[in-house]
Amino acid sequence: MSNALQIIRCPRSFDPAISREVTAELGHLPADWRALLEGAAGSSPYLQTLIRSERDWIEGALADPLAARATVFDDCRACPPDQLKSVLRGAKRKIALLCALCDLSGHWPLEEVTGTLTRFGELAVDVALKAEIALAIRRNKLPGMSEEDIATAGGMTVFAMGKMGAYELNYSSDIDLICLFDETRFAPDDFMEARQAMVRATRNMSAALNDRTAEGYVFRTDLRLRPDPSVTPVALAMEAAERYYESLGRTWERAAYIKARACAGDIAAGERFLKTLTPFVWRRHLDFAAIEDAHNMRLRIRENKGTGGPITVLGHDMKLGRGGIREIEFFTQTRQLIAGGRDPSLRVRGTVEGLQALSQAGWISADVTETLARHYRDHREIEHRIQMVHDAQTHRMPTSEEGLARIACLMDEDAESFVAGLRERLQEVHRLTEDFFVPSGGGTAKPAEPVPEELDQSVIARWPTYPALRSDRGARIFERLKPELLGRLSRTANPGEALLALDGFLAGMPAGVQLFSLFEANPQLIDLLVDIVGTSPALANYLSRNSSVFDAVLDGGFFSDWPGRAALIAELQEALAVESDYERQLDLTRRWHREWHFRTGVHHLRGLIDAAEAGQHYAELADAVIVGLLPKVTEHFAAKHGPMPGRGCVIVGMGSLGAGRLTASSDLDLIMIYDPLDAEMSEGKRPLAVRPYYARLTQAVVTALSAPMAEGRLYEVDMRLRPSGSQGPVATSWPSFTQYQKNDAWIWEHLALTRARVVAGDRDLSAEVEAFRSDFLAAPRDRTTVLTGVSEMRRRLAAAKTPDGPWDAKTGPGRMLDIELAAQAGTLLAGQSCRTVAEGLLAGVASGWLDDAQAQGLTEAYGLYWSVQSAARLIAGKGSDGAVRGEGGAAFLQRSTGCDGIGTLQQALEAAYATSAACIDAAVGAAAGTKDESDEQAIS
Numbered sequence: 001m002s003n004a005l006q007i008i009r010c011p012r013s014f015d016p017a018i019s020r021e022v023t024a025e026l027g028h029l030p031a032d033w034r035a036l037l038e039g040a041a042g043s044s045p046y047l048q049t050l051i052r053s054e055r056d057w058i059e060g061a062l063a064d065p066l067a068a069r070a071t072v073f074d075d076c077r078a079c080p081p082d083q084l085k086s087v088l089r090g091a092k093r094k095i096a097l098l099c100a101l102c103d104l105s106g107h108w109p110l111e112e113v114t115g116t117l118t119r120f121g122e123l124a125v126d127v128a129l130k131a132e133i134a135l136a137i138r139r140n141k142l143p144g145m146s147e148e149d150i151a152t153a154g155g156m157t158v159f160a161m162g163k164m165g166a167y168e169l170n171y172s173s174d175i176d177l178i179c180l181f182d183e184t185r186f187a188p189d190d191f192m193e194a195r196q197a198m199v200r201a202t203r204n205m206s207a208a209l210n211d212r213t214a215e216g217y218v219f220r221t222d223l224r225l226r227p228d229p230s231v232t233p234v235a236l237a238m239e240a241a242e243r244y245y246e247s248l249g250r251t252w253e254r255a256a257y258i259k260a261r262a263c264a265g266d267i268a269a270g271e272r273f274l275k276t277l278t279p280f281v282w283r284r285h286l287d288f289a290a291i292e293d294a295h296n297m298r299l300r301i302r303e304n305k306g307t308g309g310p311i312t313v314l315g316h317d318m319k320l321g322r323g324g325i326r327e328i329e330f331f332t333q334t335r336q337l338i339a340g341g342r343d344p345s346l347r348v349r350g351t352v353e354g355l356q357a358l359s360q361a362g363w364i365s366a367d368v369t370e371t372l373a374r375h376y377r378d379h380r381e382i383e384h385r386i387q388m389v390h391d392a393q394t395h396r397m398p399t400s401e402e403g404l405a406r407i408a409c410l411m412d413e414d415a416e417s418f419v420a421g422l423r424e425r426l427q428e429v430h431r432l433t434e435d436f437f438v439p440s441g442g443g444t445a446k447p448a449e450p451v452p453e454e455l456d457q458s459v460i461a462r463w464p465t466y467p468a469l470r471s472d473r474g475a476r477i478f479e480r481l482k483p484e485l486l487g488r489l490s491r492t493a494n495p496g497e498a499l500l501a502l503d504g505f506l507a508g509m510p511a512g513v514q515l516f517s518l519f520e521a522n523p524q525l526i527d528l529l530v531d532i533v534g535t536s537p538a539l540a541n542y543l544s545r546n547s548s549v550f551d552a553v554l555d556g557g558f559f560s561d562w563p564g565r566a567a568l569i570a571e572l573q574e575a576l577a578v579e580s581d582y583e584r585q586l587d588l589t590r591r592w593h594r595e596w597h598f599r600t601g602v603h604h605l606r607g608l609i610d611a612a613e614a615g616q617h618y619a620e621l622a623d624a625v626i627v628g629l630l631p632k633v634t635e636h637f638a639a640k641h642g643p644m645p646g647r648g649c650v651i652v653g654m655g656s657l658g659a660g661r662l663t664a665s666s667d668l669d670l671i672m673i674y675d676p677l678d679a680e681m682s683e684g685k686r687p688l689a690v691r692p693y694y695a696r697l698t699q700a701v702v703t704a705l706s707a708p709m710a711e712g713r714l715y716e717v718d719m720r721l722r723p724s725g726s727q728g729p730v731a732t733s734w735p736s737f738t739q740y741q742k743n744d745a746w747i748w749e750h751l752a753l754t755r756a757r758v759v760a761g762d763r764d765l766s767a768e769v770e771a772f773r774s775d776f777l778a779a780p781r782d783r784t785t786v787l788t789g790v791s792e793m794r795r796r797l798a799a800a801k802t803p804d805g806p807w808d809a810k811t812g813p814g815r816m817l818d819i820e821l822a823a824q825a826g827t828l829l830a831g832q833s834c835r836t837v838a839e840g841l842l843a844g845v846a847s848g849w850l851d852d853a854q855a856q857g858l859t860e861a862y863g864l865y866w867s868v869q870s871a872a873r874l875i876a877g878k879g880s881d882g883a884v885r886g887e888g889g890a891a892f893l894q895r896s897t898g899c900d901g902i903g904t905l906q907q908a909l910e911a912a913y914a915t916s917a918a919c920i921d922a923a924v925g926a927a928a929g930t931k932d933e934s935d936e937q938a939i940s
Contacts, residue, residue: 642684
């Protein structure tokens with residue numbers, strides 16, 4: 001396949017006489033190449049000049065454009081410093097002519113044209129900078145630096161910003177640069193001298209590219225995107241720049257860093273710096289406040305540049321005008337800023353790349369992506385032709401018919417159809433992007449409406465005093481939301497109650513701009529908020545402190561089916577693998593858990609899952625957290641004290657976690673078991689004996705799960721079910737555990753073992769623990785002994801805590817704990833290893849202890865209790881009475897249990913309590929009484 005330039009399209013000559021004159025000496029070239037040169041020269045005075053000056057080079061360049069480009073680049077790299085300015089200017093003429101001819105002919109697509117211009121730009125910056133750094137080193141102006149440091153420019157990095165950063169440089173572009181140096185390369189006492197040298201090198205590098213000579217110029221350079229350019233030098237230390245962005249960085253600077261790229265000098269240092277800015281650019285939560293920021297920037301640009309008028313082709317600014325290039329860029333970058341913190345796939349530099357990534361992530365439709373990407377490329381090509389005419393840094397269409405005709409000739413179109421097509425594209429871009437920044441409603445507050453009569457005006461009147469509404473911006477956005485919010489409140493079943501719940505939600509919020517912006521951009525979330533605050537005070541209170549969980553609702557999978565334990569584990573492990581810092585791993589896990597926990601609560605609240613499914617989901621979520629965090633905790637611990645001695649450890653879930661069913665506010669009952677084998681000490685920087693090693697590791701695991709951090713806490717952890725309870729060591733060795741269970745454990749500990757389940761840890765040890773559990777539970781047991789132990793446990797539970805009213809379905813005779821004890825007894829008597837209540841009660845039937853009717857009755861009662869308990873914990877947290885105080889909560893309890901009234905539900909519960917208690921009394925009491933009688937006979 002030939003490497004020669006191929007003519008796909010060809011410009012027409014606006015002035016045929018000039019074109020023939022320019023190409024008179026090139027008559028030996030193929031006809032299509034001559035036509036290309038005539039069209040270019042006859043419509044562009046600048047290209048006419050380039051063709052004349054580079055006449056001897058043109059034929060070889062057209063024969064192999066890629067080879068010609070490579071040769072120009074190689075010549076620049078090999079250029080002696082004293083010839084650099086001249087060589088770079090000559091190279092610029094050749095690259096400008098080559099790009100123009102490959103662009104006009106269609107031989108190169110837009111991306112190849114802009115990429116070539118960009119690669120030449122970064123090459124010019126790199127060689128010019130290193131020439132200056134080399135000079136400074138030879139003059140001993142950079143303390144501690146030698147010739148070897150020239151390759152990394154002494155720690156100086158030049159960041160390409162804007163279009164240069166995204167390989168989108170336009171035909172006659174200036175280049176936006178930020179110059180930073182790695183201050184750690186210098187001793188503290190040498191910093192000021194080094195900074196002065198870096199500033200001087202930056203200025204000289206800029207002048208080498210920017211200054212016009214008889215041979216022209218290379219690039220106009222703009223260094224004003226650096227932090228606070230009016231008071232800072234042209235080169236800054238990276239540490240100072242980082243402090244600035246952390247404390248004072250603005251939204252437009254975040255947007256600028258989407259495209260930022262280390263393009264010259266010390267690339268590795270630049271990439272490290274960009275990584276430190278990740279939290280600044282890509283916020284963890286959906287940032288819909290960026291929409292208003294971007295819209296305000298658009299308005300300021302229109303005002304300052306005078307580009308806010310109607311769309312007219314003559315004189316229209318293709319970059320800043322309505323429907324122009326900047327509109328597409330703002331549309332893309334703002335959406336990237338909104339969601340890129342959550343979705344790394346959106347962190348791409350190119351505009352078309354960004355549109356495609358947003359489409360794949362579901363943020364914009366494929367049709368919108370295709371339309372905007374096509375129009376973006378069209379706009380950029382027109383922009384290039386505008387600039388080709390006089391090599392001017394302009395984006396405005398000509399204001400005269402003659403000028404317009406020149407552009408049409410370069411596009412190989414007649415002026416009338418060119419104007420009509422361009423006007424249509426500008427209008428379509430404006431329509432698609434303007435609705436994003438100013439949705440229907442105009443982004444302004446609706447006229448004040450009277451507060452619905454059902455709502456208490458005095459409650460609404462105190463809202464401006466709340467922290468979330470004290471900032472001007474938060475208050476302004478909320479005022480735009482308030483009419484819709486109050487309208488939806490007034491349509492709830494009990495508007496007054498819902499208003500008070502919303503009031504509590506607003507009062508608990510520390511800030512409101514981000515959440516109010518989220519609601520403004522996604523009004524459908526208001527329905528969900530009203531639903532939550534009107535039903536679940538506990539969830540509403542949780543939301544006021546963790547409003548970022550609303551981000552997850554906008555995820556396309558929020559209302560999808562539950563992914564399951566394995567998928568959750570894989571997702572969390574993948575997320576943790578990207579983060580190397582331990583504290584950030586803990587915070588990441590908390591954020592991840594918070595969203596999945598919220599998702600389960602919303603699904604339950606809205607009836608997408610029932611109480612049993614919610615219980616399973618909460619348990620699988622806890623499993624995923626433990627499985628994900630255990631390796632990270634052990635790795636962090638091992639950094640100080642060495643790897644786990646022996647075979648390692650397992651985490652065993654007890655109680656509800658072991659049974660695989662939790663509520664929204666459940667604690668985790670855990671045991672750690674380790675196998676030391678023959679090890680006595682760990683091997684690390686600070687070695688520990690085996691027992692204290694695992695004791696402290698257990699404490700580290702508990703801390704990782706329960707410590708309050710910036711992102712909250714995960715779970716409360718209870719380890720009292722370990723051997724010997726609170727008196728025993730927090731971690732138990734495998735030999736001690738088996739010995740204890742066989743010889744020393746109380747009957748209640750055998751009952752608890754029926755629900756034990758290995759959640760995480762060493763695979764072989766996990767298998768041994770489960771095998772031991774199954775074998776141990778399978779051993780025959782004396783029924784009287786087991787049931788006497790159950791009777792004693794019931795007595796102790798009754799003495800420790802009385803029921804908290806009729807809505808406390810957990811504690812008391814005939815309630816959840818009572819039935820769970822019966823199921824554990826059935827499991828133990830049958831010698832089975834089942835964990836759930838239903839299976840345990842059936843095991844009781846299999847052992848001959850219970851009959852079918854008893855097992856069925858207790859199973860149905862437990863199902864009712866679980867529905868009440870699960871709903872109550874979601875509605876009111878750990879206070880069961882709060883579940884029925886509000887109308888919304890009561891309605892949810894009725895839906896969850898299938899009862900047609902709250903009174904009916906209470907009657908059903910009280911009847912079930914009595915019936916279940918009597919059933920268990922009869923089943924347990926008779927056997928316990930037999931044991932007591934036999935003991936008395938033995939004594940006598």
